[in-house]
Amino acid sequence: MSGTNATSQRHINDRSLTRASHDRPTAVISWLAGPVWLAVALLTWRWPDADDFPNTSLLAALFAFIGVILLAATTTGFLKKRAPWALAIGIFLGGWEVAQAKLLKLPRPFFGTPQDLLDVFITDWSRLGNSLLHSLGLLAVGYLVGSVSGIAIGIGLGRSPRFRYWVHPLLRAIGPLPPVALLPLAFVLVPSSFLAGEALMILASAFPVAVLTWSGIASVDPAYYDVARTMGASRSFLTFRVALPAAMPQIFVGLFMGLGASFAMLVVAEMLGVKAGLGFYMQWAQGWAAYPNMYAALIVMSLMCTGLITLLFKVRDRILIWQKDGLKW
Amino acid sequence: MVTSGLSLGLSSIHHGYTINQDFQAAVDNVTLNIAAGEFVALLGPSGCGKSTLLRLIAGLEAPSRGKVSSDGLPILEPNPERVLMFQDPTLFPWRTVRQNIALSQDICGKRDEAAIDGIISLVGLKGFERAWPHQLSGGMAQRAALARALINHPRLLLLDEPLGKLDALTRLTMQTELHRLWKERSFTAVMVTHDVEEALFLATRVITLSARPAKILSDIKVNLPFHRHRDDPEVLQLRKSILTQLGHRDDW
């Protein structure tokens, strides 16, 4: 009985979807994107500013540069699915430039101009960069320690009745408390504001990870344990090679929730006690009514958060490659 | 490699489960001795307690009353010498077919890649080593589970409807393979099946069980030489008497 079948084998290995062929409207949009950006560049450059704004010609050059790149991407066939977005962003930036820099239609100083924003990145990039690094450092330590301890607590809860007896009540008492509520206490109790921030971020991320790891382990099909036990598996094999991988889908839900909670905790900690990082930068910018700086910090923060979530999903896709779900971030 | 079989002793086994605070008996006073190297087929109506009996022999559960022993020693917990192939394939979804088959080797910590290759081609899963369980058909998953049970040369093989999900032709091939392996390795086998012909083709002894709770109705020695033909008059005669035992006198 040779069940070998070349076609089905190829079918199994081929995980990529075939790219959908492109219809005419998308092609037109793709050819529109570059010229629109170039037109915005021209507008920015030739239409005189309504006030004395910095970097107008640099902004125009930047727009033109992006326009050329988009054109090149269209000719080489790289710009397909993202063409509508490229076009939309060009139109949005052009509209903003005209409305504020040329016509001053939006209330100042709360709304700046595109060149104001560009100016922040040019003049203040090192402080922004340092704030980003500081935030990332604070987040990385807190989140990683929190997740690892969350997984460990979840395994303990799921696999050891004695551990569950002692830890479950504590988890129920402390876990649902928003870590923010502990902030004033933490800054008094813990001498360094950095450590206090870390402690709260660990709490924030460990709780969802622990609960979901536990729930994942609790719902493992007992037949999996039976299979391994008939083959002589030890308790640690059952825990780490059966329960843990079976619980992985749920653990990643916990890791995702924990990451969100750490973002919130990070910003709160930086705004209220830790005198560094993007949250602190934003606080400072708001205090000085430096709104373009605040927007710049927001953009950097959004990039950081989405980047980290993307990273988490990449790891998830690697580890949960055996699942048939097609969830994509 | 020749492994010698385990002998089995079940003495007045009672077992049952509590469902919604009601105790439901599943096995009722089963006494059974199986000699080393026998191939025993268990036949009985659905839900009568066949799988339960295998779980008791595997050591996954302890009987409410009575003793299970192998080679004279009481069975207290599972042991890799006694491998149970479950009714459902229960492959680990996070392991590839190959990793699933290698499970018992991973548990004892020494891989034998050549043996894995051999067993994979034996069950006809060549080319699917790297597939995930959800990519297999029901019959393929069952063959993978069979390979997983066979890989480490158990001395007692407990099979719970091992070929139930296979098509008729694959089933014949797998029966021949099972028979060959049993001859070659001389393990003891206890196989639950719903297929009387399959039982008569493979077994040295056919035991019929009553509806729940399982009692032994009959214990028939099949003293026929291998290779048995399915239309052999003696086989047909046995088949008729077994079906009659199971209460299907008129249906066959």
Ligand SMILES: Nc1ncnc2c1ncn2[C@@H]1O[C@H](COP(=O)(O)OP(=O)(O)OP(=O)(O)O)[C@@H](O)[C@H]1O
């Ligand atoms: N874990 C369990 N909890 C409660 N009751 C159980 C459990 N396992 C089995 N039973 C009960 O024991 C009885 C026998 O079940 P068993 O699985 O041994 O039947 P079976 O003979 O293998 O049936 P089938 O041929 O349909 O597989 C059934 O009535 C079932 O409801």
Ligand SMILES: [Mg+2]
């Ligand atoms: Mg059964």
